[in-house]
Amino acid sequence: RERAIMAAQLLRTPLLSTAVIRSASTGTLEVKGPLSFWGGGRVNPLDTKKAEPVYEPATGRVLCDMVPCGPDEVEQAVKNAHAAYLKWSKLAGMERARVMLEAARIIREQRDEIAKVEVINNGKSITEARVDIDVAWQCIEYYAGLAGQHIQLPGGSFAYTRREPLGVCVGIGAWNYPFQIAAWKSAPALACGNAMVFKPSPMTPVTAVMLAEIYAQAGVPEGLFNVVQGGAETGSLLCHHPMVAKVSFTGSVPTGKKIMEMSAKGVKPVTLELGGKSPLIIFKDSELENAVKGALMANFLSQGEVCCNGTRVFVQREIMPQFLEEVVKRTKAIPVGDPLLDGTRMGALISRPHLERVLGFISEAKKQGAKVLCGGEPFVPSDSKLKGGYFMTPCVLDNCRDDMTCVKEEIFGPVMSVLPFDTEEEVIERANNTTFGLAAGVFTRDVARAHRVAENLQAGTCFINNYNISPVEVPFGGYKMSGFGRENGQVTIEYYSQLKTVVVEMGDVESLF
Numbered sequence: 001r002e003r004a005i006m007a008a009q010l011l012r013t014p015l016l017s018t019a020v021i022r023s024a025s026t027g028t029l030e031v032k033g034p035l036s037f038w039g040g041g042r043v044n045p046l047d048t049k050k051a052e053p054v055y056e057p058a059t060g061r062v063l064c065d066m067v068p069c070g071p072d073e074v075e076q077a078v079k080n081a082h083a084a085y086l087k088w089s090k091l092a093g094m095e096r097a098r099v100m101l102e103a104a105r106i107i108r109e110q111r112d113e114i115a116k117v118e119v120i121n122n123g124k125s126i127t128e129a130r131v132d133i134d135v136a137w138q139c140i141e142y143y144a145g146l147a148g149q150h151i152q153l154p155g156g157s158f159a160y161t162r163r164e165p166l167g168v169c170v171g172i173g174a175w176n177y178p179f180q181i182a183a184w185k186s187a188p189a190l191a192c193g194n195a196m197v198f199k200p201s202p203m204t205p206v207t208a209v210m211l212a213e214i215y216a217q218a219g220v221p222e223g224l225f226n227v228v229q230g231g232a233e234t235g236s237l238l239c240h241h242p243m244v245a246k247v248s249f250t251g252s253v254p255t256g257k258k259i260m261e262m263s264a265k266g267v268k269p270v271t272l273e274l275g276g277k278s279p280l281i282i283f284k285d286s287e288l289e290n291a292v293k294g295a296l297m298a299n300f301l302s303q304g305e306v307c308c309n310g311t312r313v314f315v316q317r318e319i320m321p322q323f324l325e326e327v328v329k330r331t332k333a334i335p336v337g338d339p340l341l342d343g344t345r346m347g348a349l350i351s352r353p354h355l356e357r358v359l360g361f362i363s364e365a366k367k368q369g370a371k372v373l374c375g376g377e378p379f380v381p382s383d384s385k386l387k388g389g390y391f392m393t394p395c396v397l398d399n400c401r402d403d404m405t406c407v408k409e410e411i412f413g414p415v416m417s418v419l420p421f422d423t424e425e426e427v428i429e430r431a432n433n434t435t436f437g438l439a440a441g442v443f444t445r446d447v448a449r450a451h452r453v454a455e456n457l458q459a460g461t462c463f464i465n466n467y468n469i470s471p472v473e474v475p476f477g478g479y480k481m482s483g484f485g486r487e488n489g490q491v492t493i494e495y496y497s498q499l500k501t502v503v504v505e506m507g508d509v510e511s512l513f
C-alpha cells in the first residue's frame with residue numbers, strides 16, 4: 001500500500017528547467033509544484049492545509065508555497081533513506097566517490113543557475129551566491145573518499161579499525177546559506193556511507209530540492225538524499241524518529257538546545273552549528289587598509305546574516321579616528337539593491353520581520369548611547385519592482401560599550417559595533433566575555449602577538465590578518481554555546497561515522513581459566 005501511495009505522489013520532472021531559470025529576473029520566477037524529495041523524485045504533499053508562503057526578499061512577493069511534511073511523510077522519507085543506506089554503505093569508498101564526483105561536476109556545470117535561484121529565494125547578492133555554490137561542489141568533491149587504519153600487535157596479531165557509517169543522518173538547515181549548508185552536511189554524510197534526510201529552513205525551501213535532483217542524476221541510489229519540508233514540527237519528528245542515527249543542525253542557540261534534548265532521548269550524536277557574536281581585534285600596528293577591508297568582510301557578507309561574523313570590532317584607541325573614517329567611507333559606498341545585478345554588493349534581508357528586528361537593535365543601541373556613524377535605515381531602491389523588498393543600509397555604530405544589547409546579542413544583520421581598547425590583556429578578556437565562541441579575528445603585524453592572541457581567544461576559528469575565510473579543507477565549528485562538532489576538513493569524517501575495532505588473534509588463545 002505504501003508503494004502505491006508513493007507511486008501516485010512521485011514526480012520525476014525537475015523543479016525548474018535551465019531555460020526557465022536563465023530567462024528569469026528579479027520579480028519574475030515562479031516556483032510551482034512539490035518541494036519535498038524522496039524515493040528518487042519530488043513528492044506531492046499529503047495535506048496542503050498548513051501551506052506557508054515563501055517570499056522573494058528583494059521584492060516581497062510570494063515565490064512559492066512551502067507545505068510542511070507530517071508524520072506519514074517523515075516516515076516515508078526516513079524509510080526510503082534507510083533502504084538506500086543499506087545499499088550505499090556496501091559500496092567501496094571509490095565507488096561512492098565516483099558518484100559524488102559526478103554530483104560535484106553537475107553542480108559546477110549548473111552553478112550560475114543554482115546561484116540565481118538561491119538569490120531569488122534568499123536575497124543575497126549574485127556575486128556571493130556564486131561563491132556559495134562553488135564551495136558546495138568543492139565540499140562534495142573533497143569528501144569523495146575515505147579509509148581505515150591497520151594496527152600491528154605483538155606475535156603477528158593485529159587489529160584494524162573500520163570507519164563505519166551511522167545509518168540515516170538528519171540535516172536541519174538555516175536560511176542564510178541554503179544550498180551550501182545542504183552540501184556541507186550531505187557531502188561528509190554520504191562519503192561515509194550514510195543516507196540523509198535534509199530539512200531546509202521553511203524560508204528557503206527551493207535549492208535543497210535542486211541538490212536532491214543533482215544527486216539523483218549523478219546516480220545515488222533512490223532515497224539516499226531526501227528533502228522534507230517544514231518547520232519546527234517536522235524537524236522534531238525527524239529528531240525523535242527511532243530510525244534516525246544522527247542529527248546535524250545549523251541554526252540558533254535556542255533551537256540547538258532543543259535539538260540536543262530531543263536527540264538525547266534516542267542517544268543520538270549531534271553536531272550543532274549555532275550562532276555567534278564574534279570579536280575582531282585590530283591592533284595599532286595593523287596594516288590599516290587590510291584591517292578596514294577585514295572589518296567589512298567580517299560584517300557585511302550576506303547582509304550581515306552570517307553566523308561567524310566579527311560584529312564586535314575592537315580597535316586600539318590610537319588608530320580609532322583613522323579606522324572609523326575609512327570604514328565609514330567604504331560602508332557608505334556599498335551598493336545595495338537588486339541582488340541579481342553583478343554590481344550589487346548587498347541584497348535584501350531574509351524577511352520583513354527580520355528586517356524590523358535588525359532595525360530594532362539599532363534603535364535600542366541609540367537609546368543605550370551608541371552613535372550611528374552611517375546606515376541603519378530601511379532602504380528603498382529606485383527600481384520600482386524592488387519597493388516591497390527588505391533592504392537596509394549597512395550600519396556602523398560608534399560609542400559602544402560591552403554592556404550594550406548590540407554588543408552582547410547576535411543581530412544577524414549588517415550592523416558593526418566598534419569598541420575602543422588599550423591593551424592586549426584587556427581586549428582578550430573583553431573579547432572572551434561572551435557565551436558564544438564561533439570565530440574571532442586579529443589584525444597585527446607582530447607575528448608573536450598574532451599567535452598569542454589566537455591561542456587565548458575562546459573560539460572555534462581564529463583568523464589572523466583576514467576574516468571569513470572558510471575553505472572546505474578547513475574544519476569549521478564552535479566553542480562554548482556556539483555548538484560542537486565540526487563541519488568541513490578531514491575531522492568531520494569522525495562526526496558522520498562510528499569506529500569499529502576488529503582485533504585478530506593469529507596464535508592460540510592464552511586462557512587464565
Ligand SMILES: NC(=O)c1ccc[n+]([C@@H]2O[C@H](COP(=O)([O-])OP(=O)(O)OC[C@H]3O[C@@H](n4cnc5c(N)ncnc54)[C@H](O)[C@@H]3O)[C@@H](O)[C@H]2O)c1
Pocket residue numbers: 172173174175176177199200201202230231232233234235236239250251252253255256258259272273274275276306307308410412438478
Ligand atoms: N554555526 C553555523 O555554522 C551557522 C551557520 C548559519 C547560521 N547559523 C545560525 O543560525 C541562526 C539563523 O538561522 P535560523 O533563524 O534559521 O535558525 P533557527 O534555529 O530558527 O532554525 C534553524 C532550523 O531549525 C528548524 N527548527 C526550528 N525549531 C525546531 C525544532 N523545535 N525542532 C527541530 N527543528 C527546528 C528550523 O525550521 C530551521 O530549519 C543564527 O543564530 C545563526 O548564527 C549558524
